[in-house]
Amino acid sequence: xxxxxxxxxxxxxxxxxxxxxxxxxxxxxxxxxxxxxxxxxxxxxxxxxxxxxxxxxxxxxxxxxxxxxxxxxxxxxxxxxxxxxxxxxxxxxxxxxxxxxxxxxxxxxxxxxxxxx
Amino acid sequence: xxxxxxxxxxxxxxxxxxxxxxxxxxxxxxxxxxxxxxxxxxxxxxxxxxxxxxxxxxxxxxxxxxxxxxxxxxxxxxxxxxxxxxxxxxxxxxxxxxxxxxxxxxxxxx
Numbered sequence: 001x002x003x004x005x006x007x008x009x010x011x012x013x014x015x016x017x018x019x020x021x022x023x024x025x026x027x028x029x030x031x032x033x034x035x036x037x038x039x040x041x042x043x044x045x046x047x048x049x050x051x052x053x054x055x056x057x058x059x060x061x062x063x064x065x066x067x068x069x070x071x072x073x074x075x076x077x078x079x080x081x082x083x084x085x086x087x088x089x090x091x092x093x094x095x096x097x098x099x100x101x102x103x104x105x106x107x108x109x110x111x112x113x114x115x116x117x
Numbered sequence: 118x119x120x121x122x123x124x125x126x127x128x129x130x131x132x133x134x135x136x137x138x139x140x141x142x143x144x145x146x147x148x149x150x151x152x153x154x155x156x157x158x159x160x161x162x163x164x165x166x167x168x169x170x171x172x173x174x175x176x177x178x179x180x181x182x183x184x185x186x187x188x189x190x191x192x193x194x195x196x197x198x199x200x201x202x203x204x205x206x207x208x209x210x211x212x213x214x215x216x217x218x219x220x221x222x223x224x225x226x227x
Contacts, residue, residue, distance in 0.1 A: 042121075042206075042217030043161065043215075048213075055212050056214055095213060104213060108161050111160055
């Protein structure tokens with residue numbers, strides 16, 4: 001079974017520029033997550049989709065970050081304009097829905113390492 | 118105060134040693150608990166779920182104390198390949214939202 005795919009793997013941009021990341025979840029997984037992981041910290045959830053609807057975007061800095069999952073499959077996360085503090089690894093994860101349980105394993109992609117100079 | 122707190126380490130142990138990691142969480146409404154493993158420059162992967170009754174998977178044992186809001190992971194007979202960051206993770210419930218600790222770095226020495 002193919003895992004979560006992300007691209008690009010690395011990106012270097014200057015502050016105030018824009019950048020976009022792409023994620024393709026595991027086939028059939030209804031729920032998709034974007035996390036930000038700053039060096040030395042654990043991943044922090046930015047946004048969670050179920051199919052093409054937003055479940056939780058409470059920690060997404062909406063003045064500069066946006067995300068979409070138009071057809072309920074792949075997703076893009078955009079930063080515009082980038083700040084130095086956005087330097088981090090952006091991880092995408094997906095999980096199935098198991099209506100018999102309240103929690104289920106999240107499968108992570110390899111991440112995109114963003115450096116803002 | 119962080120919702121999930123862990124000692125960042127590093128824990129430097131010799132091969133064959135037993136090592137224990139602890140984690141506390143602040144939200145008493147948390148429903149599910151996990152340990153994830155993250156190798157250097159790699160993505161996190163689920164190591165094991167943590168149940169109130171305690172659970173074991175080979176050399177790994179996880180325990181949960183809901184009254185004290187405390188989670189632990191014990192690794193016996195450490196291997197070089199166990200070197201990684203161990204992330205304590207709490208699930209708040211209905212939306213499957215995971216809250217990660219900062220991770221504890223383990224370095225197993227030959």
